[in-house]
Amino acid sequence: MTTAPPVEDDLDAAFAALSDRTRRAIISRLARGEATVGELAAPFDLTHQAISRHIGILRRCGLVRQRVDGQRRPCRLDADRMQELIGWISEQQREWESRLDGLERHLASLPQESPR
Amino acid sequence: MTGRVTLDGDQLIATRHLDAEPALVWEVFTSPAHLAAFWGGDHATVPPESVAVDLRVGGVFELETVGADGSRHPLRFRYEVVEAPTRLVLVEPRTGLLTEIRLRPTGDGTTVVVHQRRLPPELQTEQARAGLAGILDRLELVVTENRFHEHC
Numbered sequence: 293m294t295t296a297p298p299v300e301d302d303l304d305a306a307f308a309a310l311s312d313r314t315r316r317a318i319i320s321r322l323a324r325g326e327a328t329v330g331e332l333a334a335p336f337d338l339t340h341q342a343i344s345r346h347i348g349i350l351r352r353c354g355l356v357r358q359r360v361d362g363q364r365r366p367c368r369l370d371a372d373r374m375q376e377l378i379g380w381i382s383e384q385q386r387e388w389e390s391r392l393d394g395l396e397r398h399l400a401s402l403p404q405e406s407p408r
Numbered sequence: 409m410t411g412r413v414t415l416d417g418d419q420l421i422a423t424r425h426l427d428a429e430p431a432l433v434w435e436v437f438t439s440p441a442h443l444a445a446f447w448g449g450d451h452a453t454v455p456p457e458s459v460a461v462d463l464r465v466g467g468v469f470e471l472e473t474v475g476a477d478g479s480r481h482p483l484r485f486r487y488e489v490v491e492a493p494t495r496l497v498l499v500e501p502r503t504g505l506l507t508e509i510r511l512r513p514t515g516d517g518t519t520v521v522v523h524q525r526r527l528p529p530e531l532q533t534e535q536a537r538a539g540l541a542g543i544l545d546r547l548e549l550v551v552t553e554n555r556f557h558e559h560c
Contacts, residue, residue: 304503304504381419381421384419384421384524385421385422387449387451388421388422388522389422389449390449390450390451391446391447391448391449392422392449392520392522393450394445394446394449395424395433395446398436398445398446399426399427399428399432399433399436400427402432
């Protein structure tokens with residue numbers, strides 16, 4: 293009936309992007325501050341090209357931003373986007389806690405011997 | 409009881425001890441009238457006539473929630489696993505969100521454990537290894553740290 297808000301698809305893409313170990317390591321590194329592709333590639337046994345590809349994926353799902361600064365193209369995290377991911381999980385948790393409260397109340401309201 | 413695929417590494421969403429035996433909790437989780445009574449929790453109501461349950465693997469579970477502001481949200485799930493009275497796995501085809509509900513007898517009652525996974529199927533194997541919970545812990549840390557470094 294209703295269509296999914298775009299943010300749903302975006303979140304799926306972001307979660308999918310984070311299933312990769314290298315991309316998670318890039319995220320962890322960027323949490324300490326801006327870094328160029330060269331700086332990001334240093335700790336890995338990977339080419340700049342490979343790192344750029346990972347950055348491209350992280351950029352497309354909105355987790356990472358890249359700006360132009362002369363010859364440099366430093367990357368940084370999009371904190372709001374990260375917060376959205378965490379917010380989604382917390383929201384699910386709140387919803388289920390509330391649902392289980394409802395379940396507990398419902399069970400207490402049932403006659404003892406007959407479940408119906 | 410053993411040898412099943414578990415969803416280790418998925419996000420633990422909730423766990424609760426209930427003062428009712430698993431058979432009853434199972435019935436409440438799988439009967440339209442019961443589901444309508446509790447699924448909305450504190451935040452929504454569920455019109456009983458909106459609930460449909462086809463309790464078999466591949467069967468559909470659908471319902472509509474009505475929020476405090478009157479907004480209606482149709483929800484549609486497909487049963488992936490139906491193992492009475494211990495395990496129910498639902499997938500929401502629209503989002504790929506997988507929800508596992510496990511019921512374990514404990515003492516006089518039942519412990520309900522809810523896990524979720526939100527990833528495309530092709531990533532599930534790797535995901536099982538990496539652990540979404542771990543990623544999210546890290547993300548939480550990242551965001552906390554990031555608040556000090558960034559200004560966006």
